Amino acid sequence: MAAPLRGFRLRRAGSAQKFGVAAGSLRGLLRKGCRLLQVPLAGSRLCLYEDGTELSEGFFRTLPPQTELVLLGAGESWQGCVSDVERLLAAFHSQQDAVVKAAQKLLSDEQAPRRQKLLADLIHNLQENIAAEDRQEDSKWFEGLESRFKNKSSYMRYSCESRIRSYMKEVNNFISNVHPTARDAYKRIIDLMSDKLKSAKYNGCYFDRREEEAVRLCTTEGWFSCQGPFDRDDCPCKHSINPYSNKESRILFSTWNLDHIIEKKRTVVPELAEAVKTRDGREVNWEYFYQLLFTIDNLKLVHIACHKKTGHNLSCDKTKIYRKRKQTHEIS
DNA sequence: CTGGGGTAAATTATGACGCC
């Protein structure tokens, strides 16, 4: 059941030359348009010439024939043909590019490290695109990332999830060190923790700027501040970073650590194993250990300079290792 | 054939420890 063909007027973002193309679906129109205008299909989209609205399959079906469209390649964008604000922004953008180019030219001949750094930082700061969220708005940000990542927030979310997942993996790996008689009980706790983690989506919310303020570690713009060494309340150096701003910041952010205040490997996991081994009829308060391992109750986001790798010499709260006895629980 | 999930190996930095 092929949909009837309808004609449209296509052009590239930079050109006034228009082409007539007929298709019955958005996919078909994209395919034909890309072939005709010699644009790689991957990452290409169509939007209204009028105001830049991007076409979805559903929206496409509502369009009258001969609608004026712009065919965008990966990373290109079209803001629409009219708005004064858009013109102003476009003008500003082209100026900014000129400034960046000039700075880059100066930088290429610069020998003195200090001036090199100043220029590089300037370029770096001008090339931010913090507001952009989707791949097509800021394709540079996504360079080197797998194609499945469609917007910045979901990638940042993913990167947080994988960090947290690796903590769970470490709890798993510790099984071999758990006393044989305690292994089954330890495994049961692993299962409980895994389920809770899954339902919490591996706490990916920490890095996701779209999340509610209460659960994210950044501002709505994506700014993260270093929370300082594990044994201080603040960061003496006032480190901050916005991994959403550009590729370099994104990569740099991966050197920031989620530091366990009470250390995971040296303390929390061994103490959990010990608690399981010597529980002696009591019920291990696995949710306390969950907090210590996977939540910001015990995690600090720190710049690498504030990440002390020395022993923290902290131990778990002994009063929280086991559940209160059943009786007291039932009375309350 | 892509997206989602998982994992093993590689990478980088640093502290701890013993030895000469």
Added chain:
DNA sequence: GGCGTCATAATTTACCCCAG
């Protein structure tokens, strides 16, 4: 004091598997 080795902390990368 300097050196090699091992352990620890944290992440990235490439790769595999499975479902739709």
